[in-house]
Amino acid sequence: MNxxxxxxxxxxxxxxxGHPLDPPPQFSGLRAEGAVAxxxxxxxxxxxxxxxxxxxxxxxxxxxxxxxxxxxxxxTYYEGQRLVIEQAPSxxxxxxxxxxxLRRMLTREFMLRQVxxxxxxxxxxxxxxxxxxxxxPAPVDLIRALAMPVPSLTVCRLLGIPYEDHGLxxxxxxxxxxxxxxxxxxxxxxxxxxEWLHRLVSxxxxxxxxxxxxxxxxxxxxxxxxxxxxxxxxxxLLVVAGHETTANMLGLTLLSFMRQPEVFAGVDSDPVRLxxxxxxxxxxxxxxxxxxxxxxxxxxxxxGRRIGPGEGVIVSLLxxxxxxxxxxxxxxxxxxxxxxxxxxxxxxxxxxxxxQALARIEVQELLAGVAxxxxxxxxxxxxxxxxxxxxMTVHGVHELPAVWEVSGDAGEx
Amino acid sequence: MRVSVDHERCVGAxxxxxxxxxxxxxxxxxxxxxxxxxxxxxxxxxxxxxxTACPSRSITIHEN
Numbered sequence: 001m002n003x004x005x006x007x008x009x010x011x012x013x014x015x016x017x018g019h020p021l022d023p024p025p026q027f028s029g030l031r032a033e034g035a036v037a038x039x040x041x042x043x044x045x046x047x048x049x050x051x052x053x054x055x056x057x058x059x060x061x062x063x064x065x066x067x068x069x070x071x072x073x074x075x076t077y078y079e080g081q082r083l084v085i086e087q088a089p090s091x092x093x094x095x096x097x098x099x100x101x102l103r104r105m106l107t108r109e110f111m112l113r114q115v116x117x118x119x120x121x122x123x124x125x126x127x128x129x130x131x132x133x134x135x136x137p138a139p140v141d142l143i144r145a146l147a148m149p150v151p152s153l154t155v156c157r158l159l160g161i162p163y164e165d166h167g168l169x170x171x172x173x174x175x176x177x178x179x180x181x182x183x184x185x186x187x188x189x190x191x192x193x194x195e196w197l198h199r200l201v202s203x204x205x206x207x208x209x210x211x212x213x214x215x216x217x218x219x220x221x222x223x224x225x226x227x228x229x230x231x232x233x234x235x236x237l238l239v240v241a242g243h244e245t246t247a248n249m250l251g252l253t254l255l256s257f258m259r260q261p262e263v264f265a266g267v268d269s270d271p272v273r274l275x276x277x278x279x280x281x282x283x284x285x286x287x288x289x290x291x292x293x294x295x296x297x298x299x300x301x302x303x304g305r306r307i308g309p310g311e312g313v314i315v316s317l318l319x320x321x322x323x324x325x326x327x328x329x330x331x332x333x334x335x336x337x338x339x340x341x342x343x344x345x346x347x348x349x350x351x352x353x354x355x356q357a358l359a360r361i362e363v364q365e366l367l368a369g370v371a372x373x374x375x376x377x378x379x380x381x382x383x384x385x386x387x388x389x390x391x392m393t394v395h396g397v398h399e400l401p402a403v404w405e406v407s408g409d410a411g412e413x
Numbered sequence: 414m415r416v417s418v419d420h421e422r423c424v425g426a427x428x429x430x431x432x433x434x435x436x437x438x439x440x441x442x443x444x445x446x447x448x449x450x451x452x453x454x455x456x457x458x459x460x461x462x463x464x465t466a467c468p469s470r471s472i473t474i475h476e477n
Contacts, residue, residue, distance in 0.1 A: 107425030107443030352468035
């Protein structure tokens with residue numbers, strides 16, 4: 001540990017939000033003081049927090065900021081997190097060249113033209129769920145009725161997982177990603193999740209189908225390039241990342257829609273505006289709310305700050321995407337700001353979200369579907385009464401009660 | 414302007430394809446394919462945008 005680190009004033013981290021849709025108010029002060037702030041984590045360990053957009057991109061693209069969780073000094077956010085990481089390893093916690101080798105087995109599956117083939121299916125899923133809402137009672141909880149089933153059905157279809165299993169992985173990932181879960185609870189949840197994954201992958205190894213896992217078995221496992229355990233880790237990553245993040249992003253998308261319906265009116269017939277809306281939603285909500293953890297492999301300088309080797313660094317995507325130096329009036333939702341190739345909601349560097357094209361399709365199709373068929377959708381309770389996911393790694397809302405008015409031809413497919 | 418890509422560094426995030434689809438594509442492996450190594454000047458802004466957006470910093474622009 002270097003001298004600067006021991007003498008600097010340390011801010012306990014994570015920091016709670018004030019307004020549920022804005023970053024913690026302390027971020028502006030920390031950002032003004034410097035690109036990198038000294039923080040203290042749950043276990044009393046020290047780390048650095050990156051709050052500026054420019055330095056966030058620099059750090060995430062620099063391979064001296066390692067993602068290898070087995071390295072000394074790798075920071076964690078809550079007590080049970082190390083258990084999750086150690087018992088359920090996956091390639092997002094590795095560095096190149098191992099990371100590149102495993103990621104490349106998936107780039108083909110998630111390339112733009114490949115995931116575009118799933119768009120009609122996502123469209124159908126959204127339409128069928130809206131049919132159910134229109135037939136059902138009001139108020140409706142949009143998290144259970146739309147935000148969770150859209151990614152569950154999509155991910156199950158893509159990976160070839162029986163949809164009956166979605167309740168199981170939803171329940172277990174909710175435990176493992178909560179900072180409120182104790183170590184005993186987490187250990188049990190991880191154990192159950194891994195057992196389910198091993199069984200799923202073993203079944204598919206005997207009889208691989210025409211789905212992502214089946215193709216990995218035929219092309220990578222049977223050729224000896226991918227072990228059973230690595231495939232289990234990969235499947236877990238795809239299930240958790242493909243479900244939890246998207247579901248929460250969809251929940252917040254629906255919330256934004258209901259708060260400012262005029263902003264989203266007509267997006268279903270304007271693909272350019274639809275795309276712009278989704279990119280601004282991604283920037284504005286920046287659901288990976290705590291940040292991305294790294295550990296330095298050698299001494300580095302970042303934003304004028306010297307960081308010693310083996311020190312923990314947390315890059316806040318939320319802070320970076322709300323940095324006024326990169327995005328004017330950062331806390332305003334503004335569809336016209338053209339952030340598409342700039343925001344870091346999907347991270348940056350070699351670990352940038354591999355499923356981002358699919359995530360975009362899901363958010364776009366949901367937003368278009370709601371704008372077309374449920375334009376009269378409105379929040380049934382005041383914003384202050386919504387149960388936000390303050391203690392979760394991924395921001396969102398647990399429940400989103402809504403009512404709707406049907407007028408004219410709205411509601412029709 | 415002349416553009417080059419580093420296939421070894423590419424992670425297939427496709428930011429370049431979204432920013433400048435006439436210049437960058439994805440091969441069957443999902444990794445970058447350079448479609449136009451000498452893009453016309455009117456595409457300069459979008460090529461720069463692609464290079465900045467590339468998360469693995471695999472795009473180099475040689476101005477001359």
